[in-house]
Every structure is written in C-alpha cells, then in structure tokens.
Amino acid sequence: MLHRYVRTGHRRVDGWLSRLDALLIASVGRWQSAQGVVGSVGEIGVHHGRLFILLALLRKADERAFAVDLFDDQQFNVDQSGQGDETAFRNNLVRFGIAPASIEVVRGNSLDLAWAGLSGRLGPSVRLFSIDGGHTAEITRHDLGIADDSLGDGGVIVLDDYFNPEFPAVSEGMCRFMAERPGALAPFAIGDNKLLLARPDWAGRYRGMLADAVPSRHFVRDTELFGQPVTVFRTPRTPxxxxxxxxxxxxxxxxxxxxxxxxxxxxxxxx
Ligand SMILES: C[S@@+](CC[C@H](N)C(=O)[O-])C[C@H]1O[C@@H](n2cnc3c(N)ncnc32)[C@H](O)[C@@H]1O
Incomplete structure (x- = not known):
C-alpha cells in the first residue's frame, strides 16, 4: 500500500504533495525504521489528508500518528491555505485502509498548542513531523517550535512552501526560528515544495541516504542553506x-x- 500510495495513490486525495516529495518523505520514514529511529508521526495542517496518509502508512504498529487542523474553525485560517475538512479527511483514511480510531486528531489553532501540553497524548517524541498549517510568519515560527520541541533522536521535520513565492511569510517564519534557535536544526534536502530538516548530527546521514534512494533524474545540485550542505531535488517539468x-x-x-x-x-x- 505504501509503495502504491507514493507512486499514484496520493493523487486520489485532494491536497498538495508531489510524487517526488512523497518519495523523499517515504524514503526518510522507511530509513528511520531500518535504523531503529522510533517515535510518533504527524502533521499540522492536514486539509483532506494527502500527506498525512503517507505518514500514517509509514508508522509501525506501536507508533502513534497525529493530525492537527482547524477543521470547522476556518475563521482562524488567516492566510486561506487549504481548508481542513474532517469528514473528507476521515473518509480518505478509510479509503487507504487506516482506521480513523487509530489516529489522534487535535482540532484547533496550532497557535494555542505547545508540545508540553500534547506530549502525553501524542508523544513522547516525534520522528517525522510535517508543518503545513497556517502560512504566516508567526504561525510558521510557532509550529517549527512545537516540532523542534517534539523531535526525538533522528527525527525529521518537513516544512511546506518555504520557497513558494505565494507564501513568502513561511520563509520569514523559518528565518526567525533559525535566528532564535541557532544550531537546533539543519536543512538537508529540498524537494518540489518541501524543505527537510534534522538535527545537525543526523543531516549528513539523511543526505547520503537520499542520494541513493532518489532517481538521478531528480537531482539538481548540492549547495548550502543556513551554512549547511543541502541537496536540491526537483521534478523536471520544462525541456x-x-x-x-x-x-x-x-x-x-x-x-x-x-x-x-x-x-x-x-x-x-x-x-
Ligand atoms: C495547505 S493545507 C494542508 C495541505 C495538506 N498537508 C496536504 O497534504 O494536502 C493547510 C491546512 O492547514 C489548516 N490550518 C490553517 N491554519 C491553521 C492553524 N492556525 N492551526 C491549525 N491548522 C491550520 C487548514 O485548515 C488547512 O487544512
């Protein structure tokens, strides 16, 4: 099911996730399991579950999966990024064989949340955390803080829209985070629309793993971001x-x- 979801299945769920970005996340998740990296998987901003289903398929039987979204409280969706719909979300879980009862759903504004208040239910720590909720600088900065506080040894954070000119405040929020918590996280890969981050002592291992796991037609270049080596991957679209x-x-x-x-x-x- 995981393999099929990465190849084509994700396209059957409304949302934002390219096949390349699904492959990057799946490669990280599978490698973590092979390396003994354990923890919960989850996302802030699930919309109808396109990326979240991938996380849920990656979890092992004893790992928790959590979904945070405003759902019915769309008046707090200040930048109009997506529109969470809990009924569509739950129906999509079922379509891909995931029991809704096995998912921890947190309804509400992520700005009201802190990892200290969530860890009892969602933790104790997270190995794969996708941030794709509010796209303002304040919310991005805040959500990165939650993810950073939650991250277990070997954990990875996936940030959406960092380079998307339609949501420039995401990069502002990320820069604020990097200035306020220098050295906490190191970017290691850039996909079509995702920036992947880990603790600095894990970042090199993740880059090495992705160099083998991702077909070479997606490789663009090795470069630097925030003083850290990163690999840029992209789906080629123009001649x-x-x-x-x-x-x-x-x-x-x-x-x-x-x-x-x-x-x-x-x-x-x-x-
Ligand atoms: C771009 S969509 C997420 C797309 C999704 N990750 C996917 O795989 O297609 C953004 C989501 O974030 C939710 N959202 C926006 N602001 C939020 C906030 N402050 N707290 C929690 N969720 C928020 C929206 O309801 C929406 O479902």
Whole structure:
C-alpha cells in the first residue's frame, strides 16, 4: 500500500504533495525504521489528508500518528491555505485502509498548542513531523517550535512552501526560528515544495541516504542553506530542466565540450 500510495495513490486525495516529495518523505520514514529511529508521526495542517496518509502508512504498529487542523474553525485560517475538512479527511483514511480510531486528531489553532501540553497524548517524541498549517510568519515560527520541541533522536521535520513565492511569510517564519534557535536544526534536502530538516548530527546521514534512494533524474545540485550542505531535488517539468537533470549533462558540465554547447542549447530550448 505504501509503495502504491507514493507512486499514484496520493493523487486520489485532494491536497498538495508531489510524487517526488512523497518519495523523499517515504524514503526518510522507511530509513528511520531500518535504523531503529522510533517515535510518533504527524502533521499540522492536514486539509483532506494527502500527506498525512503517507505518514500514517509509514508508522509501525506501536507508533502513534497525529493530525492537527482547524477543521470547522476556518475563521482562524488567516492566510486561506487549504481548508481542513474532517469528514473528507476521515473518509480518505478509510479509503487507504487506516482506521480513523487509530489516529489522534487535535482540532484547533496550532497557535494555542505547545508540545508540553500534547506530549502525553501524542508523544513522547516525534520522528517525522510535517508543518503545513497556517502560512504566516508567526504561525510558521510557532509550529517549527512545537516540532523542534517534539523531535526525538533522528527525527525529521518537513516544512511546506518555504520557497513558494505565494507564501513568502513561511520563509520569514523559518528565518526567525533559525535566528532564535541557532544550531537546533539543519536543512538537508529540498524537494518540489518541501524543505527537510534534522538535527545537525543526523543531516549528513539523511543526505547520503537520499542520494541513493532518489532517481538521478531528480537531482539538481548540492549547495548550502543556513551554512549547511543541502541537496536540491526537483521534478523536471520544462525541456530545459529535463536536459539539465540528465546524467550526461551533469558529466558534460565540467567538460570543455559541455561549456561550448551550453549557449547553443539555451538558444533553442527555453525554460
Ligand atoms: C495547505 S493545507 C494542508 C495541505 C495538506 N498537508 C496536504 O497534504 O494536502 C493547510 C491546512 O492547514 C489548516 N490550518 C490553517 N491554519 C491553521 C492553524 N492556525 N492551526 C491549525 N491548522 C491550520 C487548514 O485548515 C488547512 O487544512
């Protein structure tokens, strides 16, 4: 079921999650289990459950899964990001074989929550935490704080929309968090619309694992963010992206022939 959900199943649930981002999250979750990293899995901002179902499918029998959303309290959805619907959410869980009773649902505004008040029910610690609730700077900063407080050894946080120009305050909230808690988290991978973070002493291991797990056509480059090495992955969508992300292009990049061909290719292929 997990494999099918990553390949195509997620498209049957309304929401925001690309196949590449599903693959990145699934690779992290499976690797954690293989490495003995344990803890709850959960998300702030589930909408109809597209990403959440992936987390629930990744959990082991003795691990908890939790979903936080405003659901009926949409008056607090200040930036209009999605629209949680608990009935649609529960129906979707059932469609993918997840018993709604096995999920801890927290209804309400994440701004009113703190990990200290949740850990008894959702904890003791989290290994995979997706943040995709309110997209203001204040809420992003706050939700990152909850996730950071909850994170167990080897845990990973998945932040949505960090590079999305439609929600610029997400990056502001993230920068505030990094300034207020320097060194707490290290980014290690960037997907289509997700930024993945871990404790600094785990980040390198996650990068190494993803380099093997993700098909090379998705690899864009190794670079840095907040002074940490990160790998950028992307679903190639334009002809130029397809060309750039082939193994041959990568090899040619550092070759004189590749440098000579670059302006010619750019002239004929846009995007
Ligand atoms: C972009 S959608 C989430 C998409 C979802 N992760 C998916 O996989 O498709 C954002 C969700 O966050 C919820 N939300 C917005 N502000 C919130 C807040 N302050 N506290 C809790 N949930 C919030 C909305 O109700 C909505 O369901």
């Amino acid at each position: 130029m992206q397809f060309i750039r992300q082939t193994g041959l292009t990568r090899r040619l990049r550092s070759h004189p022939l590749g440098r000579a061909l670059k302006p010619i290719i750019r002239r004929f292929v846009q995007g």
